[in-house]
Amino acid sequence: MSSVLxxxxxxxxxxxxxxxxxVFVVLFALVAWWAIKLMGDTDQWVWAKWEPFLTADVWTxxxxxxxxxxxxAAALAxxxxxxxxxxxxxxxxxxxxxVRAPATFIVELFRAIPxxxxxxxxxxxxxxxxxxxxxxxxxxxxxxxxGLVLYNAxxxxxxxxxxxxxxxxxxxxxxxxxGLRKGQVMRSVLLPQAVTAMLPAIVSQLVVILKDTxxxxxxxxxxxxxxxxxTISGFFGNPIPTFIVIALIFVALNFALTSxxxxxxxxxxxxxxxxxxxxxxxxxxxxxxxxxxxxxxxxSFGDGSGGGT
Numbered sequence: 133m134s135s136v137l138x139x140x141x142x143x144x145x146x147x148x149x150x151x152x153x154x155v156f157v158v159l160f161a162l163v164a165w166w167a168i169k170l171m172g173d174t175d176q177w178v179w180a181k182w183e184p185f186l187t188a189d190v191w192t193x194x195x196x197x198x199x200x201x202x203x204x205a206a207a208l209a210x211x212x213x214x215x216x217x218x219x220x221x222x223x224x225x226x227x228x229x230x231v232r233a234p235a236t237f238i239v240e241l242f243r244a245i246p247x248x249x250x251x252x253x254x255x256x257x258x259x260x261x262x263x264x265x266x267x268x269x270x271x272x273x274x275x276x277x278x279g280l281v282l283y284n285a286x287x288x289x290x291x292x293x294x295x296x297x298x299x300x301x302x303x304x305x306x307x308x309x310x311g312l313r314k315g316q317v318m319r320s321v322l323l324p325q326a327v328t329a330m331l332p333a334i335v336s337q338l339v340v341i342l343k344d345t346x347x348x349x350x351x352x353x354x355x356x357x358x359x360x361x362x363t364i365s366g367f368f369g370n371p372i373p374t375f376i377v378i379a380l381i382f383v384a385l386n387f388a389l390t391s392x393x394x395x396x397x398x399x400x401x402x403x404x405x406x407x408x409x410x411x412x413x414x415x416x417x418x419x420x421x422x423x424x425x426x427x428x429x430x431x432s433f434g435d436g437s438g439g440g441t
Contacts, residue, residue: 171372181370185377190364198360199381205273205356206342209280213341214334216281217288222318224293235289243286248347251279255352272355276348284341288334295330296322328400335393339386357381 141149171177184190223235242250255275258266266274299322307317349359357378365371 176370176372181368181373184364184368184370185373190368194360194364195357195377195381198355198357201273201354202342202345202356203385205276205280205345205348205354208277209284209341209345210338212277212281213285213288216285218292218323220285220289221292221296224289225296227314239286239289241286242282243290245283247279247283247344248351249279250282251275251348252351254278254282272348272352275352276345276354276356279348280341280344284337287337291330291333291337292326295326295333298329299325328397331393331397331400335390338393339389342385342389343382 175181220235220239223231224239226232226235252275255271258271258274259268296318303321303325304317307321312320345354345356346358348354349356353359361371361374361378365374368374
């Protein structure tokens with residue numbers, strides 16, 4: 133037996149997978165025990181090093197303001213990068229070379245440059261040419277957001293392009309058959325259906341945006357979560373506990389983001405399954421737009437093969 137993605141394992145493969153899993157669990161437990169013991173030998177479990185995180189002063193003075201800066205930079209980058217990436221991805225599918233070529237150049241250029249270089253370059257650019265407009269206090273925020281937007285918008289553009297191309301060619305042909313223009317086909321037929329397929333990859337990239345804000349703290353002295361550990365560990369002498377607490381905060385943030393995305397994806401899939409053709413009143417005919425709902429094109433016009441706009 134086999135599924136769409138892989139051959140279903142037989143009895144021998146199941147036993148082998150079980151053995152591999154058991155070995156991995158044992159090795160992981162040994163590594164965890166060694167790490168815990170090593171921290172104990174270096175007095176990292178001493179209560180005095182963890183006690184500051186149970187007081188309000190550490191949170192209100194260091195962690196919460198740094199967390200606010202992290203969320204601000206990530207939110208600004210997401211709000212700008214998502215629509216910009218969608219525009220670039222759609223532009224790469226254009227039939228007009230004068231639209232497609234610049235979009236392709238922008239995407240391939242900024243996708244190939246490390247995001248840290250983009251941040252440093254943006255910081256120097258704002259320092260040299262925008263020093264009168266952008267103060268030194270907010271310059272790191274501008275630089276971090278600029279670097280995140282340029283890089284992640286290019287990656288999101290490829291995600292959008294791949295999501296649209298993954299749709300059956302019959303979707304586009306059906307929409308054109310009832311007289312929709314290319315812009316209407318993209319806006320009303322292709323994008324709504326591609327969103328569900330693109331959502332996991334988009335969420336993964338949003339998690340990357342959230343984590344990459346830490347690069348600004350390392351290089352640009354942007355006061356985000358990771359940057360705050362220098363002050364905390366320097367004052368209380370607890371670098372390892374500080375790293376662990378900040379890592380747990382990042383884990384909680386990313387878990388909340390992925391949980392929301394999973395809920396949204398299920399909601400979109402349920403809405404897509406429940407969408408159907410709407411009958412006209414009194415005439416017994418279906419209005420043309422009914423065939424173009426997220427779930428109606430394939431059933432009404434055939435599923436075709438391939439993709440295109």
